[in-house]
Amino acid sequence: MPPSAKKNLNSCAVRFVPSELQARFPAGTPLLTAIHKSGLVISTLCGGAGICGKCLIRLLQGELAITAADQEALSASQLTQGFRLACTAVLQHDCVVEIPNDKTGTAAEILTRGLGRTVSPNLPL
Numbered sequence: 001m002p003p004s005a006k007k008n009l010n011s012c013a014v015r016f017v018p019s020e021l022q023a024r025f026p027a028g029t030p031l032l033t034a035i036h037k038s039g040l041v042i043s044t045l046c047g048g049a050g051i052c053g054k055c056l057i058r059l060l061q062g063e064l065a066i067t068a069a070d071q072e073a074l075s076a077s078q079l080t081q082g083f084r085l086a087c088t089a090v091l092q093h094d095c096v097v098e099i100p101n102d103k104t105g106t107a108a109e110i111l112t113r114g115l116g117r118t119v120s121p122n123l124p125l
């Protein structure tokens, strides 16, 4: 059953698109926490201060209240289209959330192999 806009006092069902991951979170959970707990990765360059706009998501179904940071960072057209800043959004209703800049699977990796060249240190004595 798809999540609806119905308010649930105890928990909120969230489906993330395009990953199609679904989970329930207590009402009042920050959306960014829900994203991270779902194993998804989203850019948060300003550390969730509501400044960089890199955590942009789009509400496809349900409700996410428009925050002061949303109003500061986004145009009226973007707000109407459902765009929100994930770092300031708080879950209060069931919803479907698109993460346009999903960085899942692109986390930094430590390279242990590759095409390299041998370099001999030539340290001054």
Ligand code: FES
Binding pocket: 043, 044, 045, 046, 047, 048, 049, 050, 051, 052, 053, 054, 055, 056, 085, 086, 087, 088
């Ligand atoms: S993390 Fe920078 S605006 Fe949300």
